Amino acid sequence: MDGFRVMSMTEAAKLGDVFCTVTGNKSVLTKDHFDLMKDGAIISNSGHFNVEIDIPALERMSSSKRTTRTYVDEYSLKDGRKINLLGEGRLINLASAEGHPASVMDMSFADQALSVEYMVRNHAKLEKTVYKVPDDLDKRVAKLKLESMGIKIDRLTPEQEEYLAGGAKEPKGGHRTSDVSPQQNPCRDSRPRLSSGPFRAARFLFLCGAGTPVRCF
Numbered sequence: 001m002d003g004f005r006v007m008s009m010t011e012a013a014k015l016g017d018v019f020c021t022v023t024g025n026k027s028v029l030t031k032d033h034f035d036l037m038k039d040g041a042i043i044s045n046s047g048h049f050n051v052e053i054d055i056p057a058l059e060r061m062s063s064s065k066r067t068t069r070t071y072v073d074e075y076s077l078k079d080g081r082k083i084n085l086l087g088e089g090r091l092i093n094l095a096s097a098e099g100h101p102a103s104v105m106d107m108s109f110a111d112q113a114l115s116v117e118y119m120v121r122n123h124a125k126l127e128k129t130v131y132k133v134p135d136d137l138d139k140r141v142a143k144l145k146l147e148s149m150g151i152k153i154d155r156l157t158p159e160q161e162e163y164l165a166g167g168a169k170e171p172k173g174g175h176r177t178s179d180v181s182p183q184q185n186p187c188r189d190s191r192p193r194l195s196s197g198p199f200r201a202a203r204f205l206f207l208c209g210a211g212t213p214v215r216c217f
């Protein structure tokens with residue numbers, strides 16, 4: 001969606017200089033990947049918990065380990081390469097830096113506070129189950145955040161709202177991108193892109209607001 005190139009971890013392992021896992025999964029970086037990494041590669045994790053990088057496997061592959069500076073452990077592999085592990089594989093921004101910046105947490109706290117207010121006001125009609133944060137509340141927080149940062153974005157016109165609500169069907173006489181010849185099509189890059197309708201629309205508006213007139217997804 002952001003235009004990043006995607007690839008398998010096996011392919012990425014050969015190319016990367018710095019790796020940071022943020023998946024919430026386990027064994028995302030394993031021996032198979034360490035085997036392929038460049039000498040001097042830096043690996044870290046920011047997901048919960050310190051199981052995303054298979055540190056026991058890295059230990060087994062290493063002939064020695066030394067702390068080169070605070071939060072940096074250099075593993076010397078038996079084949080001579082070195083791999084640097086940051087923050088013992090714990091959440092890097094919490095273990096080795098200053099945690100969550102207030103500018104990120106303020107949105108979570110605003111959502112939580114307004115959700116509590118919503119529950120107090122609406123408890124009579126709520127069932128004992130888990131609800132998603134109401135969309136208008138979520139949007140209000142996002143709007144306030146953007147305003148506080150001095151950022152202006154476009155508003156959808158009523159016609160655009162209606163079009164999206166109706167499932168964004170192809171208009172009569174309209175063209176899909178695939179109808180356009182490759183020469184006419186500005187989105188000729190054939191690499192895979194992850195995108196979904198609403199996200200694509202929202203992202204496009206944001207980028208227009210930021211002054212980027214054309215962007216292909």
Ligand SMILES: NC(=O)c1ccc[n+]([C@@H]2O[C@H](COP(=O)([O-])OP(=O)(O)OC[C@H]3O[C@@H](n4cnc5c(N)ncnc54)[C@H](O)[C@@H]3O)[C@@H](O)[C@H]2O)c1
Pocket residue numbers: 009022023024025027028046047048049091092093094100
């Ligand atoms: N460090 C922090 O401050 C911080 C803040 C928020 C969330 N987190 C943690 O970050 C992790 C991710 O959170 P999220 O909200 O982005 O989750 P998410 O589910 O939205 O995103 C995780 C992504 O990882 C992908 N993934 C899962 N296994 C993978 C694998 N083996 N290889 C490659 N990709 C894989 C999933 O497909 C998904 O796209 C969670 O553990 C969460 O607790 C950390």
